[in-house]
Amino acid sequence: MTPRPSSTIWPVVHDERRALIQDLDALQPQQWQTASLCPDWDVHDVLAHLVDTAKATRLGFVRRMVAAGFDFDRDNAAGVARERAEDPGRTLAEFRAVLTRTSSPPAPLATRLVEAFVHGEDIRRPIGISRDYPTAHVATALRYQLKTTVKIGGGKEYAEGWRLVASDVAFEHGAGQEVRGPAIVLLLAVSGRPVEVGELTGPGAVPFAQRIRS
Template sequence: MTVQRATVWSVVHEERATLCRDLATLAPEQWSAPTACTGWDVHDVVAHLVDSAKATRLGFVRDMLAARGDFDRQNAFGVARERRDDPRDTLRAFRSVVTRTSAPPAPVATRLVEAFVHGEDIRRAVGLRGDYPPGPVVTALAHQLRTTVRMGGGKELAAGLRLVASDAPLDTGSGPEVRGPAIALLLAVSGRAVEPGELTGPGVTVLAERAAS
């Protein structure tokens, strides 16, 4: 199952709007909850999403030059730029970019990865769950499987494993099976830990160990 490029932005816009609604329900202390993004709390991830939504090809190149080619440093620059003192102001900034369609020089599927993975980074940190459309999640997952870890994907993590989605028409790869919801598979190949029992099969331990390393 894939999503045509023409529909990707409408999905991204809907995911941003839905996340804004969830963020509006957070208690002040929940904004400082640690997330699966090492060193980032919920507030930091939202600031990153603001920065990512405002990114342009030229701006990305400029930031990467300033960061000397280091993606982590470039992301840190963006968080510092967009993180307000008051989380409510950062949320207002996020609302203001919900419908933007600018992006860094990367495949459009990366916008789906950003929306789904960081959406879950935030929600899982505060005990919420998202309801994601299976087709676009599979598109994001397919992108991660084609992309190396160095470039933000999970190709090496899934190598030699068979991934099977329990809620979408996805059955890819060969080897020990890893089965579960498409969003959990996407998180796992994006280097995130998932809850015990969320994924099943003889390949689960291998995938978890690779992600942890």
């Protein structure tokens, strides 16, 4: 019998939340103000966003989108403002309180993996923290991003014209010049995050990384 997505995805999401809490417990006060990989958000903002999305429910999401005029960016900004405490320690405590929640906006559960992995790196990379992510689940998140349009948070258009190959898990996608790298790096790239050319190999590595950065 094939496991239900909820039985395989939520434990991974909870593990990622737990690992991020452990990493953030050691931050110095000034590090919370470090610019994240999310434009216009610092590390504290991204954590507040993760608290907000962990609390999201299907009905609540619909109500919020109506209030935001169906503007995702406006809704996200409102969520960050709502959950970002003056003291980062309080925001982290709230994230700890929602660690085991399994509520979600009305979207495929694979989006919870995308959220956990990408926002985890949005925070970790700028402050110099590394993590070994579960590659099979990163590949699941990557597959979702590659079939989903950028307009609704995916990365389908970013990958058009390239053959993406993961170097650490069985994964291949598309046709064109080959771009090879760890699954987490490919996931970041097709999620619109800048990656270093040195993290990728193959004849398409340089133009692909430059395209993402532009």
